[in-house]
Amino acid sequence: SNDKFIEVGKNCYIGVNSAISSHATEGIFGNVSYFKVKVGDNVTAAVMNIVGPGSEVYGNSFLLPIASTPKHSTLKGNNYYWGLPLRKIFRKKTMEYLDITSGDLEKNENIEGYKDKKLLKQLKEKERRLEKTDEITNSTEMLDDLQEEKIDINKLSEEELALDFTTSSAISRVNLKFLVVYVPIFWLSGMLVTIMFYTFTFYVRNWLVIAFFLPTMVILMWFVFILACFFFSKLFLTLINLIHKPKEGIFKS
Incomplete structure (x- = not known):
């Protein structure tokens, strides 16, 4: 890297x-x-x-x-x-991910002893006990979740019901910073497109040719504008990286 x-x-x-x-x-x-x-x-x-x-x-x-x-x-x-x-x-x-049960693991560890019927019965009893304990734990967790979800509406205060609008102001602040950064890039890109268009119309005096190639010129100028935006964005980012050497921490945009 x-x-x-x-x-x-x-x-x-x-x-x-x-x-x-x-x-x-x-x-x-x-x-x-x-x-x-x-x-x-x-x-x-x-x-x-x-x-x-x-x-x-x-x-x-x-x-x-x-x-x-x-x-x-x-x-x-x-x-x-x-x-x-x-x-x-x-x-x-x-x-669970591999779809393997505890019995399968014990069978793998005691592959020879699994032939014995007594051992099979003991393992089945262990599996039943484990299933019962799992059911009990799941039921207790469900009861705890239901108790936590119960909310008394009468005890709620006005502060708890109040709405917080800090996120909307933060988003507007971010939009303003976005405009401050990208308006010069869009302006420079638009200037490049304008210069190319007026240069073409200055050297080509025939209005029939201009009218015939107008759709092509519009599409071409659109792609030139996009490429210019990428170019100036990369240029600005390179200049910022040269001016500000990276450091560890949290930086405000």
């Missing part, structure tokens, strides 16, 4: 559409977070994985498809990770 804030170890595989990002932009306020990312040895990222700024991935970590980290995450390594945001896969989740 050309980014000096990204350190990648040896024997790492980064899959298709996976990204290790040392900087990210917040969705509402537009602040840019810039922090160092460290990746250890023997790390495998499958497909469409994202490692956020300030994260540290230790060696022998395996990221399943779409497993992504938020900012400042630490993966201890020697484990499999999945989900968005990612989390470690425990033995039970691995069994």
